[in-house]
Amino acid sequence: MALMVFKYSAMNGGKTINILQTTYSYEEKNFKVVIIKSILDTKGNDTILSRNGSNRKVDILLKENESLLTDKNYKIYYTAKVILVDEVELLNKEQIKELWTIAHLINIPVICYGLKSNFKGEIFGDGIAQIFAMADIVEEIGSSSLCICGKKAIFNARMVNDKYTSDGPNIIIDDGNKKEVKYVPLCSDCYLKYVQIGSLEAKKLAKLVDKIK
Numbered sequence: 001m002a003l004m005v006f007k008y009s010a011m012n013g014g015k016t017i018n019i020l021q022t023t024y025s026y027e028e029k030n031f032k033v034v035i036i037k038s039i040l041d042t043k044g045n046d047t048i049l050s051r052n053g054s055n056r057k058v059d060i061l062l063k064e065n066e067s068l069l070t071d072k073n074y075k076i077y078y079t080a081k082v083i084l085v086d087e088v089e090l091l092n093k094e095q096i097k098e099l100w101t102i103a104h105l106i107n108i109p110v111i112c113y114g115l116k117s118n119f120k121g122e123i124f125g126d127g128i129a130q131i132f133a134m135a136d137i138v139e140e141i142g143s144s145s146l147c148i149c150g151k152k153a154i155f156n157a158r159m160v161n162d163k164y165t166s167d168g169p170n171i172i173i174d175d176g177n178k179k180e181v182k183y184v185p186l187c188s189d190c191y192l193k194y195v196q197i198g199s200l201e202a203k204k205l206a207k208l209v210d211k212i213k
Contacts, residue, residue: 002109003136004100006088008116010153010185013145015113016050019084022111023056031081036060036068038090040171048086062091068098080108088114090171093130100134113141119158119183120166121191145185153185157195164194 009015019035026033035058037048046061059076062068068077077083085091085099103110112131118124123132132138145153158165158172159182172181186194 001105002103002107004103004110004112004131004134005137005139006112006114006131006135007139007141008114009141010115010145011156011183012051012185013141013153015141016048016086017052017054018141019048019086019113020050020054020056022082022084026082032079034059034077034080034083035086036062036083037086039063040090041087058086062095065092066095068095068102077102077108078106083108083110085110085112086114088112088131089116089118089124089128090114091127093126096127096130096134103136115156117156118170119156119168119195121155121196125170147185147187147190149187149190151187151189154188155186155191155195157184157186157191158182159184166195 007015007018023033023035035048035056037058037060039061043049044055047055047057049055060068060073067073083099083102088096091099099110099112102108112135114128115124116128116132123129147153158168160168161180164184
């Protein structure tokens with residue numbers, strides 16, 4: 001049977017470029033590729049966009065609680081040689097289970113790309129927890145993103161109006177207050193320095209350091 005693979009990195013780690021390169025490799029050999037992404041990912045609407053300007057229209061724009069096991073969706077992917085999922089962290093745990101079932105029952109490889117953690121430094125949600133539990137292979141994408149200091153980025157920090165924050169909902173789709181929201185990949189040291197320095201753990205450690213001094 002085929003496998004379900006989860007490939008992850010921090011923001012700007014080359015996930016979309018990897019999808020487009022994989023798509024090209026399959027389609028060059030006349031193999032059918034099906035690309036799926038959540039409708040919650042409003043960037044590009046029904047298209048995946050890479051930072052180098054490349055793009056590709058998705059085959060299934062999956063609604064928030066939509067099943068992949070419907071006649072409509074099955075007709076799209078059942079002849080595919082591979083299924084690629086962009087921003088898999090936006091899928092729910094049931095959709096992850098369906099992808100695993102498709103790989104192992106219909107024998108179509110499923111490769112999922114996404115973030116493992118959110119801007120709070122926690123597992124992104126139930127979908128990512130489920131994919132860690134069920135994926136046959138979990139691997140970090142080689143071309144990982146760089147922190148602002150030049151080290152390897154691990155975390156995905158949120159900035160609102162150019163200020164780091166660890167507050168707010170897991171996903172911001174449309175901010176009604178018209179605040180500028182962006183995400184910045186950070187290494188562990190910079191994440192602690194800029195985002196978590198006011199956390200309870202950091203305050204406790206700072207007190208211990210002062211005592212030792």
